[in-house]
Amino acid sequence: MTLAAIDSSVRPVPLKCGHCASLHEPLPSAICPDCFGPLEPVYRPGRRLPTQAEIARRPPSLWRYREWLPFDGEPVHSLDTGFTPLLEAPRLATRLGVARAFIKNDTVSHPTLSFKDRVVATAINAAHGLGLGTVACASTGNLAIAVAAHAARAGIPAWVLVPEDLEPAKLLAAAVHGARLVRIRGRYDDVNRLCAQLADRFAWGIVNVNLRPYYGEGSKTVAFEIAEQLGWRLPSAVVTPMAGGSLISKIAKGFGEAIDAGLVEGDRPRLFGAQASGCAPIVRALESGEDRVTPTTPNTIARSLAIGAPADGGRAIEAIRSSGGFGARVADADLIAGIRTLAETTGVFAETAGGVTCAAALALAKTGWFRPDDEVVLVVTAHGLKTPDAVPLDAFELPLLSSRLSEVARHIESA
Ligand SMILES: *Cc1c(COP(=O)(O)O)cnc(C)c1O
Numbered sequence: 427m428t429l430a431a432i433d434s435s436v437r438p439v440p441l442k443c444g445h446c447a448s449l450h451e452p453l454p455s456a457i458c459p460d461c462f463g464p465l466e467p468v469y470r471p472g473r474r475l476p477t478q479a480e481i482a483r484r485p486p487s488l489w490r491y492r493e494w495l496p497f498d499g500e501p502v503h504s505l506d507t508g509f510t511p512l513l514e515a516p517r518l519a520t521r522l523g524v525a526r527a528f529i530k531n532d533t534v535s536h537p538t539l540s541f542k543d544r545v546v547a548t549a550i551n552a553a554h555g556l557g558l559g560t561v562a563c564a565s566t567g568n569l570a571i572a573v574a575a576h577a578a579r580a581g582i583p584a585w586v587l588v589p590e591d592l593e594p595a596k597l598l599a600a601a602v603h604g605a606r607l608v609r610i611r612g613r614y615d616d617v618n619r620l621c622a623q624l625a626d627r628f629a630w631g632i633v634n635v636n637l638r639p640y641y642g643e644g645s646k647t648v649a650f651e652i653a654e655q656l657g658w659r660l661p662s663a664v665v666t667p668m669a670g671g672s673l674i675s676k677i678a679k680g681f682g683e684a685i686d687a688g689l690v691e692g693d694r695p696r697l698f699g700a701q702a703s704g705c706a707p708i709v710r711a712l713e714s715g716e717d718r719v720t721p722t723t724p725n726t727i728a729r730s731l732a733i734g735a736p737a738d739g740g741r742a743i744e745a746i747r748s749s750g751g752f753g754a755r756v757a758d759a760d761l762i763a764g765i766r767t768l769a770e771t772t773g774v775f776a777e778t779a780g781g782v783t784c785a786a787a788l789a790l791a792k793t794g795w796f797r798p799d800d801e802v803v804l805v806v807t808a809h810g811l812k813t814p815d816a817v818p819l820d821a822f823e824l825p826l827l828s829s830r831l832s833e834v835a836r837h838i839e840s841a
């Protein structure tokens with residue numbers, strides 16, 4: 427036996443087609459070579475699963491749920507991503523009219539302050555296991571930052587392709603890690619189409635294109651963490667922002683797998699998807715009762731969610747509907763107010779996507795989607811300093827005073 431054959435290092439699991447059910451050795455493709463159906467990782471059904479106690483003894487990262495991540499052997503990169511705080515938010519619960527509210531706080535995700543660290547942590551291990559020496563992505567912003575940072579740390583070259591109108595703070599946070607950053611004239615959907623072509627041309631691991639089957643599984647860990655952090659219980663409702671629709675579909679999958687494994691009991695949470703009105707193809711499909719998404723042209727300041735043709739739109743609709751949940755879309759003015767409400771009631775400063783989530787939760791409460799006994803989790807996916815221009819500073823009173831006590835005291839007393 428060669429050393430390679432007994433190497434314990436990470437090996438991606440095989441893939442199976444969601445349409446024709448054909449099995450494939452691990453490969454960098456999201457599409458079945460036989461029928462163009464979607465490829466999904468296959469887990470060994472008889473594999474040994476850990477108990478709650480065994481999980482509790484593992485390091486606080488997303489790898490504590492490794493039996494549900496698509497690898498055999500040991501992961502080699504990004505070992506300390508995940509296990510972000512679940513914060514109780516009583517003042518927000520009052521606003522929502524529910525028994526309890528929580529923030530799943532991925533604004534402090536390690537190392538790049540968005541939930542995209544989770545999907546890149548799994549995708550970069552897939553790239554390693556498949557022998558791909560360069561990683562890349564098509565990004566609405568946060569993925570660019572995560573790919574650049576995780577690749578820098580691993581010592582792997584990265585190509586990051588973004589639409590031309592990306593926020594300067596996000597461009598900077600991606601560029602600083604030394605990634606090759608390319609702005610493409612057009613929108614995210616143009617960048618994504620281009621990356622599908624690049625995947626055929628170069629032997630790259632494009633994390634959300636040809637590594638997508640391995641990438642998406644990282645998002646399931648949000649569900650496992652929520653369940654564990656509630657003391658191995660399930661909330662009754664979860665509100666999640668949606669771009670391509672992967673995160674919400676994978677949260678549904680994660681809750682289902684936690685129940686199947688006997689880690690938690692009870693009903694699956696109702697799932698609610700949040701989008702900005704200026705790019706709400708999934709919510710509009712839910713509202714009109716369609717099974718498929720009609721692509722749209724984005725026009726919103728929530729650029730991290732601005733995907734007009736969501737790759738997992740159909741799956742998101744199915745996950746939401748079968749859970750008994752729904753969707754909500756919010757105007758840009760409401761998402762800005764949502765950022766402020768979230769900050770003022772919970773101490774969490776989120777980017778535009780978090781404003782969408784908070785505003786959507788408030789809208790869902792208003793239209794009667796929550797019950798007084800509900801326990802609602804808001805998945806808040808990225809930090810507010812990434813979109814510093816979303817809430818204009820002139821929305822706040824910022825007096826400039828001398829350092830004389832009399833002047834400052836007069837101001838305080840008249841406030
Ligand atoms: C990418 C992203 C999402 C949604 O991700 P999908 O899996 O594409 O639906 C949500 N929030 C933020 C901040 C993101 O960057």
Ligand SMILES: [Zn+2]
Nearest residue numbers: 443446458461
């Ligand atoms: Zn197939």
